[in-house]
Amino acid sequence: MSNPATDLLGSAIYEEIRGGDRLVELEAKIILQENLGRFVFAYNATLEARWEGDKLTEKSGECSQSVGASYEITPAILIGVEALHQIDLPNWSRSGPAIVYAGPDVSYRHANWYFTLTPLAQLTRVTDEVNFQARLIVGMEF
Template sequence: MNRLSFAAFAAVLVVSSTIALADPRPFTFTTDTYAMGKGNFEYEQWVTWRHHKEDDSGYDKVEFRHEFEFGLADNFDFAVYLPSWSYEDSEDQQGAKFGSIDVEGIYYISNPRTDFVGVGLYAEAKIGDEFLGFEGKLLVQKDIGQWVFAYNLVLETSIDGVFNSTVENEVEGEIKHTFGVSYALTPSLLVGGEAFIESAYADWSVYEKTAVYAGPVVSWQGHDHFWVTVTALFQVSSEADEPDFRLRMIAGWVF
């Protein structure tokens, strides 16, 4: 294990041990439809590790996001992400890099527990050094007894070079389907699995590739204010330029 791999595991272990867990997040790659509720405020720490590519065996990348989420209404949450950043060890890049500043809004149409199905609409905007990003999601979820079933339809657009007049803009589009299933072994421990199918399009007109990932997820709901969720995903497709392994941890504290 190289130093970056060790650093990724250390980051997960340290944050997991110091931030126990409240507003439950059963998944990390699939967005749920649990509203925070008016007046509530939550901090979330994201750590995502991407490891090994078929065409770059030494590839490692750790991404960090710091989210502040507010319940502006019982059915609407608003979030701000402080500057995200990453550390990469690959053939293309060595060292740390600024990512983006993001804002997010989620409108909850129905509740997964009390209604026939929970439905939400998600919108996010990102701004980086030389790119703009936009992401929209349709969120669907149903809780049945101890089971949680969730699905997201995701449309994402990235416009590179938008702040550089000397280069031509490059538009990349993605369509993603994410799935999550979780079961509550105890009131504080959920286990299950996640998967996603992600297809990329140049200028939204030229198909490029499709990557498929699947793996286990564990969520621990600690006391009234703390939670942590970890997902490990393995590539089950054969895209040589996509990571073979992704590990994501999200830990939260509700104030």
């Protein structure tokens, strides 16, 4: 929608659809990015809906938001921090506990592709959720 390098605020809308014989998943995301000199600030708001099971009768969702800040060490390498706030919506009838993760991130860019690696530790001690997760994003601009 808008470019953070040329516009006041970069923005994008992202939609992901996954499916199979026992799973249908829809994910919608709004992405905002601001570049200030060598600093990059980003915010993502995500809503996810899932239908699982033999007849896709098991339904659930997730609402999450993440915020991050990175510093461009070189034009190819950025390091920073990220926080993730997530709320599960079992059966779309109630919300689960708020879960917060945080951790460092590192990004590498070359030509028209990039990757970002983010290890995140749970800060909220919700016992039935994972204590650690690592995310790898690989992208190509065209």
